Amino acid sequence: MTPSQGSAGDPRPAQARAVKLLARKRLTAYRAAGIIATVTVSVTIIGGLLITLTDPANFPNIGAGLWWAIQTVTTVGYGDLVPTSATGRLVAAFVMIVGIGFLTVITAAITSTFIEAARRRIEGHATDALSSKLDHIGARLDAIEAGLKNSGAPPA
Secondary structure, three states: OOOOOOOOOOOOOHHHHHHHHHHOOOOHHHHHEEEHHHHHHHHHHHHEEEHHHHOOOOOOHHEEEHHHHHHHHHOOOOOOOOOHHHHHHHHHHHHHHHHHHHHHHHHHHHHHHHHHHHHHHHHHHHHHHHHHHHHHHHHHHHHHHHHHHHHHOOOO
């Protein structure tokens, strides 16, 4: 079987399949927010588990690791639990970056919603005004044509 053939035993990397799956639909702010939220929840859970494994002195159980991951991904960071191992700090850095990305995309999605609503409102008013002007122009043209008919001049 060649790499270009698709089947259950597809030898292509998982990343290529994931990109193909994500590319099927147009990326919107809501879709991006959903993808980022899924990644964020996954990274939070995995980060909580990894920090427990990499820094057991500071994170003696999974509950402490998950609590720390939630604090970190939401950028609260009380400071009551802090990784001290190099691997733990690397996990922490990744969780922090994902948390910042999550907040950024959520903020962008909300802002996009407000801007789109305002754009629709403005376009609605502009469309109403344009429609009114076109109706007025149509009425004036009807009056001009009627005047031309009454004057006996041939219409253009």
